[in-house]
Amino acid sequence: MWDNLGDITLGNLTALFIKSAPPGKHEDGDGLRMIKREGGGGQWVFRYTIYGRRRKMGLGGLKTLSLKDARDVASEYRTMVAKGKDPIEHRRKQRQDAMRNRPLLKDVALDAFESRKADLKGDGSAGRWYSPLEHHVLPKLGRMPVTEITQSDIREALMPIWHLKAATATKAANRLKIVLDHAAALGLDVDLQAVAKAKQLLGRQRHQVTSIPSMPWVDVPTFYASLHEPTITHLALRLLILTGLRSAPVRFARLDEIEGDIWTVPANNMKARVGDAEAFRVPLSDEALHVIKLVRPYERDGYLFPSVRKGVISDATMARLMERRGLEARPHGFRTSLRTWLADQTDAPHEVAEMVLAHVSDSKVVRIYRKTDFLDQRRPLMERWAKICTGQCP
Structure with missing residues (x-):
């Protein structure tokens, strides 16, 4: 078993604790772990070491696998490990056999x-x-x-x-x-x-796909001014509005991603698939840098917007604030607000305006040969947008 589990005995968890356990990782012992997620869901994971290699495998969800069943499955896999058999490879072979037969x-x-x-x-x-x-x-x-x-x-x-x-x-x-x-x-x-x-x-689907409600850009300054409290939620919303980014890059923002006035969002926090996504550079306005300075005291484990318990704030945190205020618009809609302002009030070329929102507007081949992310052209636009948001420009 894993070296740091030597002092854990089997049977730490109870059925009652599982129902009320907070989000996070909870050890039952001898490699069996329960991972609880926000909202009550979660899964069982079995961790083991074989041939000097540490491995972990999912056993099933908390709703489909009881504590007793999870222990039985983990016990079966521990026996395999003791006999020199890798449970992951065993399960893979079973699936292959099932497909053949x-x-x-x-x-x-x-x-x-x-x-x-x-x-x-x-x-x-x-x-x-x-x-x-x-x-x-x-x-x-x-x-x-x-x-x-x-x-x-x-x-x-x-x-x-x-x-x-x-x-x-x-x-x-x-x-x-x-x-x-x-x-x-x-x-x-x-x-x-x-x-x-x-x-x-x-037949043809009757349901009409609707876009996420947005706020007219002329109303953004008033809403931005209302986010005056130095709380994590207020500051996260302010940074989201100023940068035009989606929720994930803001929620998972790290101090080590920011150098000077450039924030480099890693590819795995962008919307595109891993095979297509690239790290995205965001020019930070003076106001955005001010927001980052205000949120730095909250930093935990490198993350600027940690949750009260563990990890970062949830996707719904900012949306709930707007909902409580009776607003129809949602955080993602500020991207529409920014894009509309770019179209109505600036002479930014289409490809530059699309790059502000990290939209993929060309084919992969075109992007490879273009070799630019229009950072210098985006910088003054983001500074102007910040002044609009803070009421410094009419």
């Missing part, structure tokens, strides 16, 4: 997900790629042989959300098409047109 949709879907992790943000750790399948397709079709799935089966699975949750349904259908393509690549005889035919049966 009974190519169920759930097995092929998981294999397709594993093969695409390198192209997903954080190796898909957030679960966003797999989630539409896991919640809306696999519960109904997961145990069916992938070769027997028809457009009628797909239609039945997606019908409950096709109009009610149009965006999610579309993602689920698109992911399923990728899974069927993956099955075909494995040599399985699947209907590659099943998803397209299911969409025809489902």
Whole structure:
């Protein structure tokens, strides 16, 4: 077992504690760990050392695996380790055997997900790629042989959300098409047109996708002035407004990302997939530097906007503040406010204005040959925007 677990005995957790445990990592002992997330969800993880290599594997979610079951599974894997068998490799082989002997949709879907992790943000750790399948397709079709799935089966699975949750349904259908393509690549005889035919049966979606509510840019100065308290939430909102960034780069902002008046946001905090994302340089206005100076006393573990407990503030923290004030607009909408101001009140070229918001407006080949992020052109624009926000410009 891991060296720092030697003083932990098995059976530290109880079923009662699991229900009320705060977010974080909680050790049951001998390699079994519970990871509790905000909102009550979480998962079981088994950590072990084999052949001098430290490894960890997910056992399942807290809602699907009880404490007793998690201990039983961990005990089985500890026995494997004692016999020199790697549980992760054992489970991988089981999945491969299952696909060869009974190519169920759930097995092929998981294999397709594993093969695409390198192209997903954080190796898909957030679960966003797999989630539409896991919640809306696999519960109904997961145990069916992938070769027997028809457009009628797909239609039945997606019908409950096709109009009610149009965006999610579309993602689920698109992911399923990728899974069927993956099955075909494995040599399985699947209907590659099943998803397209299911969409025809489902018909056109009635749900209209709406944009995130934004605030007219002329109203931004008044709202910005109301964020006068030196709290983490107020300061995070101010920095988000001033920079035009999405929530994640601001919430995960670190001191070591800022050098002088340039903030270099790492690629893994940008929206694009890891394979396409690049570190993004943000020119900081005098007001933005002032906000960073005000928030520095709150810094913990390098992060400028830590949460009360552990980690950084949640995605909903800033939105709740605006909601409590009765505002329709949401934090992400300030990107629209900034983009509208750029279009209405400046002569910034389209590609420069799009770069302010880190929008990918050209093909990857064009971006490679362009070799610029328009930092010098963006700098005066961000300074002007800061003066608008602080009421220094009409």
